[in-house]
Amino acid sequence: MAGVTTIGDRAERVPKQDRSRATRQRLLEAAVSCLAEHGWAGSTVTVVAERAGVSRGAAQHHFPTREDLFTAAVEYVAEERSTALRALFPQGAAEDRRAVISALVDLYTGPLFRAALHLWVAASNEEQLRPQVTELEAHVGRETHRIAVDLLGADESRPGVRETVQGLLDMARGLGLANLLTDDAARRDRVVTQWAVLLNEALA
Amino acid sequence: MAGVTTIGDRAERVPKQDRSRATRQRLLEAAVSCLAEHGWAGSTVTVVAERAGVSRGAAQHHFPTREDLFTAAVEYVAEERSTALRALFPQGAAEDRRAVISALVDLYTGPLFRAALHLWVAASNEEQLRPQVTELEAHVGRETHRIAVDLLGADESRPGVRETVQGLLDMARGLGLANLLTDDAARRDRVVTQWAVLLNEALA
Known part of the structure; x- marks a missing residue:
């Protein structure tokens, strides 16, 4: 009967699902690293699989298509980063708004942003990639906005x-973009400090 | 004798220089449009010349190399845009800070930003392109900062x-980046209005 499995079936199926999930995760993480390091032109399903x-x-x-693999990868890592960001402030709205702003800015300075940027820029010229990346950007953008509102109170x-x-x-x-070719950490830190002052007044 | 030209030489040389300057300018403008439309991978000296x-x-x-052509092109158009921006506020520091902020933001939403973005992103993966683009970015960044300080008073x-x-x-x-895949003008306008209020207080 459909929906009924014997204990034997179940025992065999669960580790298979685990293996499948682990494979998927390895592919997604490899895809983001590949994009960040080699850009869209150098990122193919074959390179990532290897x-x-x-x-x-x-x-x-x-992932049936190259577009599926890379948009899923950026989405997956973005969700991981969002979860990690919320975990930094387990109480929700934080007293220290500078710490929240600094953590938000950090979202845009690592390999994930670099990977996402390659995908955005490629999508601006490739009709095939554009709809998926536009949807991804909107979704990730909404989620990041929600987190920012919560943590900034x-x-x-x-x-x-x-x-x-x-x-x-x-x-x-924009700070992420300024960090693309050179290490902009020192300047960025001063900008974050000053804008934290402005935001503290604006949100008070 | 070196350095001495007859009137006849001069008469011939000047229009030749003009023609050369016009050719150079056509190449630079074509290079920026090409980058904005086709990205770095689709932008070669041959395509631009055509x-x-x-x-x-x-x-x-x-332009002996592809790198020379495209970095010179982005620099040339950036300088044109800077001059045009200053010309919008001939009195220097403007009363209306919102108008200045809006004009500054406009620098990052047209074909020039799109072209520069393609160049930055390509330079992040191509060692050959990186030093020239890093220098270009620093130079254009300093110039834009100077204009912003002047016009905002x-x-x-x-x-x-x-x-x-x-x-x-x-x-x-960052607003330029948000405008890459979709028309973000309405949201951007609201962000500019709000931050003009905050900056007016901060700079008062």
């Missing part, structure tokens, strides 16, 4: 607060 | 003012 130690066939079973029912937070996240993205 | 209606040999006479001798302006330009860059 890097993850997975056969090309297995990779294609999980921002009251979006007050006029201007929503746009204040949006502008902060735009600044964070 | 677009500009110039022979490949003439293009290579002006910002007093950088006051603590925090320099970082306030830097953060604003980072925000402008």
Whole structure:
């Protein structure tokens, strides 16, 4: 009967699912590293499968197209980063807004941002990639905005607060871009300190 | 004798220089459009020469390498944009800071930003391109900062003012990125309005 499994079936199936999940995860992580290091032109399913130690066939079973693999990878790592960001402030809205702003800005300075940037820029010229990346960007952007509002304790029912937070996240993205070719950490730290002062007044 | 030219020589030389300058300018403009539309991978000296209606040999006479052509192009158009931005506010420091912020943000939403972004992202993976683009970015960044300080009437001798302006330009860059795949004009306008209020207070 459909839906009924014997204990024997179940025992065999569960580790198989685990293996499948582990393979998928290795592929996603390898895909983000590959994008960050080699850009879109140098990132193919074959290169990622090799890097993850997975056969090309297995990779294609999980992700039928190159576009599927790389958008899923950026989404997966973005979700991991969001979870890690919330975990930094387990109490929710933090007293120390500078720490929250600094952690938000950190989202845009690592390999994930570098990978996402390669994907965005490629999508701007490739019609095939564009719809998936546009949807991904909107989804990740909404989630990051929600986290920022929560952790900053921002009251979006007050006029201007929503746009204040949006502008902060735009600044964070711009800081990520400024860090692409050179280590911009020292300047970035001073900008974050100053904008934390401005935001503290604006959100008070 | 070296350095001495007859009137006849001069009459012949001047129009030739003009023609050469016009060719150079056509190449630079074609290079920026090409980068913005097709990205780094689709942008070669041959494609640009064709677009500009110039022979490949003439293009290579002006720009020995692909890297020379595209970095010179982004620099040239950035300087044109800077001049145009200053011309918008002929009196220097403007009363209306919102108008200045809006004009600064506009620098990052057109074809020039798109072209520069392709160049930055390519330089992050291509060692050959990196030093030239890093230098270009630093130079254009300093010039934009100087214009922003002048037009906003910002007093950088006051603590925090320099970082306030830097953060604003980072925000402008981030807004440019947010406009890459979708038309973000309506949201951007609201962010600019709100941050003009905050910056007016901060710079007062």
